[in-house]
Amino acid sequence: MSDTLILASASPHRKKLLDDAGLEFDVAPADIDERAAEEPLKESGATPADIAQVLAEAKALEVSARNPGAIVIGADQTLSLDDEVFYKPDDMDAAARQILKLAGKTHALNSAVVLARDGAVLWRHVGTAHLTMRPLDPAYVGRYLSMVGDKALSSVGGYQIEGPGVRLFRKIEGDFFTIVGLPMLPLLGELLKLGVIDG
Numbered sequence: 001m002s003d004t005l006i007l008a009s010a011s012p013h014r015k016k017l018l019d020d021a022g023l024e025f026d027v028a029p030a031d032i033d034e035r036a037a038e039e040p041l042k043e044s045g046a047t048p049a050d051i052a053q054v055l056a057e058a059k060a061l062e063v064s065a066r067n068p069g070a071i072v073i074g075a076d077q078t079l080s081l082d083d084e085v086f087y088k089p090d091d092m093d094a095a096a097r098q099i100l101k102l103a104g105k106t107h108a109l110n111s112a113v114v115l116a117r118d119g120a121v122l123w124r125h126v127g128t129a130h131l132t133m134r135p136l137d138p139a140y141v142g143r144y145l146s147m148v149g150d151k152a153l154s155s156v157g158g159y160q161i162e163g164p165g166v167r168l169f170r171k172i173e174g175d176f177f178t179i180v181g182l183p184m185l186p187l188l189g190e191l192l193k194l195g196v197i198d199g
Contacts (some may be wrong), residue, residue: 001147002065003069003070003071003194003196004026004064004067004069004071005023005024005026005070005071005191005196006025006027006028006063006064006067006070006071006072006073007024007025007026007028007072007073007074007131008028008029008030008063008064008073008074008075009027009030009059009073009075009091010027010029011030011075011181012154013154013155013160013180013181013182014075014180014181014182016179017182018073018182019055021188023191023197025073026070026158028066028067028072029062029063030058030059030062030063030182032055032057032058032059032062032106034055034076037054037055037058037193038051038054038055040104041054042085045058046122048078048079048080048085048108048110048146049075049078049110049112049128050127051076051078051085051110051170052076052077052078052110052111052112052126053076053112053114053126055076055135055188056074056075056076056112056113056114056183057074057114057116057121058072058074058125059074059075059076059111059114059177060114060115060121061074061119061120061121062102062115063116064116064117064118064119064120065119068118069117069118070082070117071115071116071117071122071191071194071196072115072116072117072167073115073134073182073187074114074115074116074149075111075112075113075114075182076111076112076113076134076182077110077112077156078109078110078156079104079107079108079109079110079156079157079166079183080108080110081101081102081107081108086098086102086107086156086157087154087156087157087196088155088156089153089164090153091153092145092153093151094140094141095145095153095158096145097158098157098158099133099136099144099145099158099159099168100136100138100141101133102133103133103134103136103141103159103168104119104133104134104135104136105132105133106130106131106132106133106171107130107131107132107133107157108128108129108130108131108167109128109129109131109156109157109174109178109179110126110127110128111126111127111129111177111178111179111181111182111183112124112126112129113125113126113127113182113183113186115137115187115190115194117193120124122194123190123194125183125186125190126183127174127175127177127180127183128174128178129172129174129175129179130171130173130174131157131169131171131172131173131174131179132170132171132172133163133168133169133170134169134170136168144165144167144168144178145158146163147164148160148163148164148165149175151163155181158165160180160182161176161179161180162176171185182197183190183192187199197199
């Protein structure tokens with residue numbers, strides 16, 4: 001269990017999940033242009049889950065190339081409503097529009113996680129959760145965004161289900177960790193298999 005473990009993400013939510021699980025790791029955010037990497041995928045008809053996986057791989061590989069011998073965790077998440085892919089809102093107005101577009105409908109969160117070492121992918125996994133929002137009126141969405149503040153801008157859906165965002169939903173199907181952005185159980189199982197963590 002001497003392998004250095006690196007999280008290739010600046011996400012405080014992913015870092016907290018790994019911290020809470022008692023893992024020892026470093027953080028080294030990947031330096032890639034996600035939108036540029038994604039553009040050819042959309043043109044080729046890739047699914048939102050495919051996009052999440054390719055971006056997670058790109059992040060893991062970029063960081064592993066800079067950190068020889070380390071096991072690198074790359075992760076990415078896409079939110080899709082039918083064929084439309086959503087991104088982190090740029091401002092509160094965009095967050096309001098996004099939440100209102102999702103209101104009363106079921107959207108998918110696709111969370112990909114990849115392990116890489118020395119520029120090669122060791123393992124990959126994509127988990128998908130389906131979340132159904134309640135019908136929401138603009139006045140409530142405004143009050144919700146006032147309550148959560150800038151946190152709404154830190155996730156693709158404009159919400160965190162581990163906080164007040166859970167009040168937006170009437171049904172959730174899927175793994176909690178997948179929704180937060182890192183499918184922990186498959187990841188921990190693979191780290192155990194690789195001998196990176198004790199079990």
